[in-house]
Amino acid sequence: MxxxxxxxxxxxxxxxxxxxxxxxxxxxxxxxxxxxxxxxxxxxxxxxxxxxxxxxxxxxxxxxxxxxxxxxxxxxxxxxxxxxxxxxxxxxxxxxxxxxxxxxxxxxxxxxxxxxxxxxxxxxxxxxxxxxxxxxxxxxxxxxxxxxxxxxxxxxxxxxxxxxxxxxxxxxxxxxxxxxxxxxxxxxxxxxxxxxxxxxxxxxxxxxQHANTKTQRSQSFENKYLISQVYIALKNLERGILLNDTEIINKLIKGLVYFLFRSAQNNYVKTTYSIGFNLFKSIYKIKPIYAVKVYFVTIVLVIYGKESYKMESWLMNTGL
Incomplete structure (x- = not known):
């Protein structure tokens, strides 16, 4: 040895x-x-x-x-x-x-x-x-x-x-x-x-693995934590696009859409817009129609300040 x-x-x-x-x-x-x-x-x-x-x-x-x-x-x-x-x-x-x-x-x-x-x-x-x-x-x-x-x-x-x-x-x-x-x-x-x-x-x-305490759960979508998770997901989405790997790309898009709606749910207006706009930019060349859908939904979330289960389900399940 x-x-x-x-x-x-x-x-x-x-x-x-x-x-x-x-x-x-x-x-x-x-x-x-x-x-x-x-x-x-x-x-x-x-x-x-x-x-x-x-x-x-x-x-x-x-x-x-x-x-x-x-x-x-x-x-x-x-x-x-x-x-x-x-x-x-x-x-x-x-x-x-x-x-x-x-x-x-x-x-x-x-x-x-x-x-x-x-x-x-x-x-x-x-x-x-x-x-x-x-x-x-x-x-x-x-x-x-x-x-x-x-x-x-x-x-x-x-x-x-x-x-x-x-x-x-x-x-x-x-x-x-x-x-x-x-x-x-x-x-x-x-x-x-x-x-x-x-x-x-x-x-x-x-x-x-410690018990999932109420405090930990309540912190899951604090704005600073959400921003960090989005940053990582966007970077890995970029890498997935470079690899041209559809499975990675679709998985990360769904993850970012999830973060988009959790941000809106918590009334983080700036973060909501940032997530939607950066996701739109990242995928426009490879999925232009879906990218436009993301941007449209983002504007609706920002203007009306509400998140919708039906809208989230539609975005999660169409166009990927």
Whole structure:
């Protein structure tokens, strides 16, 4: 086995009740040449005390506070962690998930010189790490397509990156508020040569799914989150058009129409117009009649300030 240094980067915020399970799982790794960087985003609980106890126990753990000049948020912490990491390979991880004992070893064993990254699967689990369900991971129709259509569920812990591949690339986009991981992976996977990555179907981690709380549901269509999701969808629509892939194009158009009506439903007039106008521009050359329908519906939504189920159904089901 290669004896490369692997950097595990974990952003954290007020997860004192969960992070010990995560750090214990790092400590139990069968592959031992690793460093684990925990980047604290400003916790107000006893996260620091817990992480420091691991640092004292094992010098491979390193604890950092997000610098005051670095934007708040998990993705800024991920970017900062990458900057200070030293590993030849890097794997971001979340502070509520758990590595199986062979998490690092399985990926290191599959490294080849020309590979830019290795992707592994894992299990979805509940808040108590029970009820395992295998995370879907396929690569029959191309990595980008499988990911954008969500046939392959590629998550933060899934991808083991060669450091050199990430150098001089934009990492997590801090200008968007939701879906930074989706934006990042979509951008990297687009037109990636199959020779430069490998899929490992051996489960290597437990991905904790928390209960869908009322607060989370109420935030789903906050304007800033909606704008972020629309930005990602429009970028991937552009990529689908470049690939001339009808399945990707139609899927993303439907997604954007859905966002259009949710925006109108929440009375985000400027966002509603922006979604409709940008969707119109994106598809006019390939679907001119449908593009005109989108623009007409957008004007109606903006002027009358109402969303209509019948109008949404008509736009969803005609012309694609």
């Amino acid at each position: 290669k004896n490369i240094l692997v950097s595990i980067i974990i952003p954290t915020y007020n997860r004192a009740h969960l992070i010990p399970e995560t750090l214990d799982s790092v400590l139990k790794q069968s592959y031992t040449n690793w460093e684990c960087l925990v980047i604290d985003d400003g916790s107000s609980d006893n996260t620091g005390e817990i992480v420091n106890s691991y640092c004292k126990k094992d010098q491979r753990f390193k604890y950092y506070h997000r610098p005051v000049n670095v934007t708040k948020g998990a993705n800024a912490c991920r970017n900062f962690g990458f900057e200070i990491s030293k590993g030849e390979y890097v794997n971001w991880f979340d502070d509520d998930d758990v590595m199986l004992n062979s998490f690092i070893e399985e990926k290191v064993l599959n490294i080849r010189d020309k590979l830019n990254f290795v992707i592994s699967t894992g299990y979805y689990v509940d808040g108590n790490l029970k009820n395992e369900r295998l995370i879907p991971l396929k690569d029959k129709e191309g990595l980008f397509k499988e990911y954008v259509l969500w046939k392959s569920h590629i998550l933060t812990p899934s991808v083991f990156f060669k450091r050199d591949f990430l150098l001089n690339k934009d990492l997590f986009n801090l200008k968007i508020y939701r879906g930074q991981e989706t934006e990042f992976f979509s951008r990297l996977f687009f037109k990636t040569n199959k020779k430069n990555y490998k899929i490992v179907n051996t489960p290597t981690f437990l991905y904790r």
